[in-house]
Amino acid sequence: MRCAVLRTSRKPGAAGSLPPQGGKAGARQTGAERMNTLSEKTIICRCEDLTVDEIRERIEQGYGSFEEIKRITRIGMGPCQGRTCRQHLLRELARAAGKTPGEIELPTFRPPTKQISFGAIGGLDHDQ
């Protein structure tokens, strides 16, 4: 008996998760500038397959904090545990609230720091 790790597939028609590089030739864009150039189909949470427009819609509906959006969309709850999407969501929340990302309250950082298997923790693998 074996079990297989599930690989999520992207939504059909979704653009890549990296924002397009544009703007003045040679000028390095700030993160906020790049967020402004995202297409609505750009994925910002790869684990849960969430596009930037889905997140913006939730913010418009009144889910104004990181914790609320996390609970309703599962953003940051997948295998990467927010390592990819956290900064993107902070920027979106900051933009909507007219604040800087540093002023947005962060969600709880939960253990384990790195993924770890039941076998490794149970110590059973060392006994064999």
Next chain:
Amino acid sequence: MINKTAEVVVIGGGSIGCATAYNLARLGYNKVVVLEKGYICRGSTGRCAAGIRQQWGTEMNCLLSRHSIRRFERMNEELDYPDDVEFRQNGYLMVTYSEDEAKMLKNNLQLQERLGIPVQYLSIEEVKEIVPALNTERVVASTICMEDGQANPFKVTDAYMRAAKRLGVQFYTGTEVTGLRLRGGKIEAVITDRGEIAAPQVVNATGPYAKFISQMVGHELPVEPERHQIVVTEPLEPLFKPLVMNFYHQTYCQQVANGSILTGYGNSEEPKGINYTCSWQFLKALSAKIIDQLPVLRQVNIIRHWAGHYGISPDGQPVLGPVPGVEGYYLALGCGKGFMLSPMIGELVAQCAAGRETTLPLEILGVERFKKGELIIEPAVV
């Protein structure tokens, strides 16, 4: 600024608080206020294992869950929810390793059959067929109910909150109740860190925090917070359908909608109290329990670990309805099954507060039973 007056204040923005507020508004209350000290779903609802079952050992737990399941089945439509509460009836598989526990399951089965709950007693071969990954070496007895299942606690609470808002209910998050004022044995006002709300009725839907609210009116409530911890793994291809509840290991384990395995337990030996920390001891013990039951999960990675609480009542049953001696004060406490019973608890407590006839008799679950010693102990808890 918050409202200065209300007809009824519901304390707690979890599934029960939101369901109660929705039902109060439906029964004709015009000024319903919900107070939540954090954000919606911050407490036990947002931390629970999301299971919904009818396989209980007391008549009231069976009836409350039976009626709740009927409401989960049509929740998207009833609450006109544009999203999906993700109610899935994949069953609950109860597993025992000892003759004593097997006897308990058989007794419960008789009660469940009498109440029309479709539960089956399974042979070991049938267990293997339903969950091929399960280690059945030590299994003595097992039952399954295919109407049981799971739902998304965030979405269920969101659905109730949105429906309540459409009916005019006011929600104040980030608002902590610091006191309750009585006059002549009656509720007069709710005091918060954002001001006072004059109200003749208050519903305590704060789960594991309920005793602290009760203390504000001088009421000693024997419902104690018990920490439970849960982990979730990386998502897997479909592996098994029902939630596996093991009485020997005291664990619950299920594969949730996105493919992750969600499993945990609570250590009843721990000192009672609010404790949100995650412990290494738990991870170590849980890993051994899971590898014994589902050896196939040995190499599967845990990605997230959190803690929440049950509000433990002396008999394992909910505590519902008025509190004698404190007029206008009502309890809406699921006591370890708040999320799964929230549709019925919300309905019954709202009916009771509104002075209407209740769908099910409520008196038997009143708080006076602890004083009178009239306890009917729920045996099927982990």
